[in-house]
Amino acid sequence: MRPLQRADPDRVGPYRLLGRLGAGGMGVVYLGRSPSGRTVAIKVIQRRFAGEPRFAARFRREAAAARRVTGVFTAPVLDADPDAPTPWLATAYLPGLSLREAVSRFGPLPPSAVRPLAAGLAEALGEIHRAGVVHRDLKPGNVMLTADGPRVIDFGISRPDDAVTITRANAPVGTPGFMAPEQLRAEKADPAADVFVLGATLAYAATGKEPFGDGPLETRDLRVLNGQADLGGITEPWLLDLIGACLRLEPGRRPSAAGVLDLLGPPDDGAPSLLGTRWLPAAIAEEIDRRTAEAAPLSKPPPPPAAQDPALNSVATTDTGPVKGPGDGPGDGPKTQPPPLGTGRRAVLIGAGAGLLTMSGLGTLIWRLTRADERDPSRAPGAARNSGAPPTPQGPPPDGIARWKRHVSKKDRYLEVAAGGGMVLANGDDGNEILHALDPRTGKIKWTRDGGMQATPQGAVTYLSQAEGRQLCAVRTATGRTLWTYDVSFEEDGPTDELAITDSVIVFGLDELTAVSRSTGRRRWRSKLPGRYGVSGVGDLLIVLARDALVGLDAASGKTRWRHPVDYPDFQVVGDGMVYAVDRFGTLHAVRVDTGAPAWRRPNVGGWGSQAGGGRCYVEAGDGEILALDSATGRQLWSRALLGRVTDDPRGQATALGLAGPTLYVSCTDGVLYALSVADGRVQWTYDGDEPNRTRPVTADGLVFIATANGDVRAVAPPPATPRTDGGPRATP
Known part of the structure; x- marks a missing residue:
């Protein structure tokens, strides 16, 4: 949770806004306070979506239906204005932690806690269904564990983007891994779909793993459609039977929400009440109690503003000195800004960490924000695991230093950055597709070239795809001077994606591969192997992702050296004599480059943005974890769950990794660039001044370069290093 931004309103309806709880593509969720002092969560939808007549009608209908839901284990809808220029809906604010956060931080729930959780969720779904509403987005992130028991949130309208998506033909609605088969087929979702996802949510609570695994979205969807849930970690027969009944492929064979309660039966005599926290493990109960106590001051009406000191001259002050808001001037009235924060935009409020909100002066909001994990690093979601490393020093990691920024592209356009030969290359789009050499x-800007190109620097020479993929060009990286040009013939597929570079040739093509000499630009050979799934080069070998195999080709001749069967391989990366690729079921395959022999496999990973080098392979796993695996054996060396990750939204979760010597750079979904030590996964420093667009960070001249969501290239320097108390080097802000 973060302070209000400059463009945020001060009020929504009768509610005064206190801060941001979250944001997405459809709008923003705020923490607000009612005139009586009650805290609420307010969803505000962007104007451009409110202008869609079908969206407005859908929002109005579902807001009215959601207000009829009054179950004990739901978060009540308190107020709504679907006809406002920016429609909004207010629900009760529930301090606590989500089931997703509880399991990721404290581990799976024991069967004794899963049983009452199942009863509470089934009762909540029953109330929702009786009101004529289908949740459509039940998941661990939409189950809150509070001091008053479990609560299902976001029912009725689920997520604002669902209300738009469902109006589009053949578009599934929900969260991958937590959608029923009929949702994936874009069929009408009825209460049986919620029961299916109830089973998936209970499986996650009991095992700590999503039952349909991780990896690419298509992989998870395929497992759901084929009923391939992994329930191996569940040993209790009653729980296995319950979840299995909920996960039946045919909607008509699943129990209703009331049927789930019947399968559970009445609670045992002396069982703790669900209207509290005693049914939960002690560590989770303590965390809920702590957050509830910290949230209590937010529910009290603010004290009246203190008398203004004439010496302030209408300028708001804080303990850091006077601060005048942007745009202040004659007639504007006093405005305030939060004082500088040591942790930048990563500071969080109650519900995502620990926070304190006070009022002073002219009603100025003073945010003294710290995280619970900064006070107790061993409990932090970002703490490295399985590494055997000593505890991380207390306090937040230092901040990276912004060096320069160059605008090269329109906002939200795909922008990729590469570095090599003493240049940073960015293929921007700011009205015209132009490659910028910085x-x-x-x-x-040292030089530019028109044409919308894919740039692959290889030291002093950079290879470009230009003219909409109908031309391959080699240029001097330092000057942009053309060395040779290869015009793609009519029968050849142009280089529309990343080029594969070997010692002797450059290879490209979708349905067929073409190899061009690196030195002369002349065609060397063609192959009927398709390159649409991916091609990469290493030394004198070309590695092709075919539909059913990894194929190693001799780069000079195009002849096959080896073939290793893999079902729809994707996301390949090469390093340390290995090629790594993920199959359609989310299993990572490590294959020896020289022979094609299998080395090891690891299930449930996401391969996008992987990196390899220094005897390790770095991949993304579930719940935002970055794994460091031993290249030779696949043994996990450490894992790091990065803070602030937007969980339960796999469409926007993928991270991008960049490896440079002793540091692994991670461009994460929370808008933060993390610098991790490759030795143990510790966060060495972070940078969150510009939101990365989650393309791979690159390095040159001691700086890190990221492409931002605003279309900029940003250069960031590590903070200076000072001696650490344990004898090792430590960066300091």
């Missing part, structure tokens, strides 16, 4: 030290 000085890494200053950001000054």
Whole structure:
């Protein structure tokens, strides 16, 4: 949770806004306070979506239906204005932690806690269904564990983007891994779909793993459609039977919400009440109690503003000195900004960490924000695991230093950055598709080329795809001077994606591969192997992702050297004599580059953005974890669950990794660039001044370069290093 931004309103309806709880593509969720002092969560929808007549009608209908839901284990809808220029809906604010957060931080729930959880969720779904509402987005992130028991949130309208998506033909609605088969087929979702996802949610609570695994979205969807749930970690027969009944493929064979309660039976005599926290493990109960106590001051009406000191001259002050808000001037009235924060935009409020909100002066909001994990690093979601490393020093990691920024593209356009040969290359789109070559030290533009190109620097020479993929060009990286040009013939597929570079040739093509000499630009050979699934080069070998195999080709001749069967391989990366690829079921395959022999496999990973080098492979796993695996054996060396990850939204979760010597750079979904030590996964420093667009960070001249969501290239320097108390080097802000 973060302070209000400059463009945020002060009020929504009768509610005064206190801060941001979250944001997405459809709108923003705020923490607000009613005139009586009650805290509420307010969803505000963007105007452009409110202008869709079908969206407005849908929002109005479902807001009215959601207000009829009054169950004990739901979060009540308190107020709504679907006809406002920016429609909004207010629900009760529930301090606590989500089931997703509870399991990821404290581990799976014991069967003794899963049983009452199942009863509470089934009762909540029953109330929702009786009101004529289908949740459509039940998941661990939409189950809150509070001091008053479990609560289902976001029912009725689920997520604002669902209300738009469902009006589009053949578009599934929900969260991958937590959708029923009929939802994936874009069929009408009825209460049976919620029961299916109830089973998936209970499986996650009991095992700590999503029952349909991780990896690419298509992989998870395929497992759901085929009924391939992994329930191996569940040993209690009653729980296995219950979840299995909920996960039946045919909607008509699943129990209703009331049927789930019948299968559970009445609670045992002396069982703790669900209207509390005694049914939960002690660590989770303590965390809920702590957050509830910290949230209590937010529910009290603020004290009246203190008398204004004439010496302030209408300028708001804080303990850091006077601060005048942007745009202040004659007639504007006093405005305030939060004082500088040591942890930047990563500071969080109650519900995502620990926070304190006070009022002073002219009603100025003073945010003294710290995280619970900063006070107790061993409990932090970002704490490294399985590493055997000593505890991380207390306090937040230092901040990286912004060096320069260069605008090269329109906002929200795909922008990729590469570095090599003393240049930073960015293929921007700011009205025209232009490749920019930037000085890494200053950001000054050294040269540009038109044409919308894919740039692959290889030291002093950079290879470009240009003219809409109908031309391949080699240029001097330092000057942009053309060395040779290869015009793609009519029968050849142009280089529309990343080029594969070997010692002798450059290879490209979708349905067929074409190899061009690196030195002369002349065609060397063609192959009927398709390159649409991915091609990469290493030394004198070309590695092709075919539909059913990894194929190693001799780069000079195009002849096959080896073939290793893999079902729809994807996301390949090469390093340390290995090629790594993920199959359609989310299993990572490690294959020896020289022979094609299998080395090891690891299930349930996401391969996008992987990196390899220094005897390790770095991949993304479930719940935002970055794994470091031993290249030779696949043994896990450490894992790091990064803070602030937007869980339960797999469409926007993928991270991008960049490896440079002793540091692994991670461009994460929370808008933060993390610098991790490759030795143990510790966060060395972070940078969150510009939101990365989650393309791979690159390095040159001691700086890190990211493409931002605003279409900029940003250069970031690590913070200076000072001696650490344990004898090792430590960065300091």
